[in-house]
Amino acid sequence: MLKDKIIVYTSGTFDMFHFNHLKMINYARSLGDILIVGVSTDELVASYKEKPIIPFNERLQIIESLRTPDIVIPQRTLDHTEIVKKLNIDAFVVGDDWVGKYDYLKALDVQVFYFPYGSGVSSSSLKKTIHDSYEKSLLKERQSKPEIHPS
Numbered sequence: 001m002l003k004d005k006i007i008v009y010t011s012g013t014f015d016m017f018h019f020n021h022l023k024m025i026n027y028a029r030s031l032g033d034i035l036i037v038g039v040s041t042d043e044l045v046a047s048y049k050e051k052p053i054i055p056f057n058e059r060l061q062i063i064e065s066l067r068t069p070d071i072v073i074p075q076r077t078l079d080h081t082e083i084v085k086k087l088n089i090d091a092f093v094v095g096d097d098w099v100g101k102y103d104y105l106k107a108l109d110v111q112v113f114y115f116p117y118g119s120g121v122s123s124s125s126l127k128k129t130i131h132d133s134y135e136k137s138l139l140k141e142r143q144s145k146p147e148i149h150p151s
Contacts, residue, residue, distance in 0.1 A: 006031065009083065010093040011038030011075045013045050014059050015052035020095075022066075024115045028093040029068045031113065036087060037063050038075030048078070084108050 010028035014021050029035045042056045052059065056074070064072045075083075080092065084105060092105050096114040105112050 005033040006090045007034045007036065007088055008032035008091045008093060009036045009038065009080070009087065009089045011040065011080075012095065013040045013052055014063055015045075015054050017054075017059070017062050020117050024093060024095060024117075025063075025066065025068050027113075027115055028091075031091050031093065031111075034070050035068060036071045036073060036089070037069040038073050038083070039063050040075045044076055044078070080105060081108065084110055 008028050008031045010025060012021065012024070025035075025037060028037075039056065039060045040052075042051055045052050054062075060072060060074065063069060078101075080089075080102065081104075083089065084092070085108070089110055091111040091113065092102060093113045093115055094102055096116045099114045102112050
């Protein structure tokens with residue numbers, strides 16, 4: 001705590017920014033006085049899953065454009081020990097797809113909250129929907145073209 005201020009940290013890839021991202025950031029904001037949001041770098045994300053579609057600098061600017069965060073920073077590692085110590089973090093919020101992964105922060109007197117995304121939208125589901133729609137339109141286009149027979 002910094003002069004009676006509760007500092008909350010949340011982070012994510014925030015690829016193809018959507019409503020569940022916004023809900024988690026707003027939830028994190030509701031837990032304290034100062035909200036710091038970490039945006040995962042392309043290199044970090046590529047170390048554990050497919051590289052984001054939206055480049056890091058653009059994802060960072062999207063999060064910076066929100067009213068909710070007080071500070072937006074790059075996130076370069078999944079180990080949050082150093083950031084928690086350097087920034088005096090009191091609470092940490094992450095999506096419930098990471099349940100248990102950050103329990104080690106509790107030993108640093110950090111409250112850890114796993115935000116329940118529920119069955120709503122995700123970047124992965126958006127990518128799949130876009131891909132499937134594109135495949136469907138290509139198939140439809142191929143089927144609608146008349147065959148040209150040489151004379």
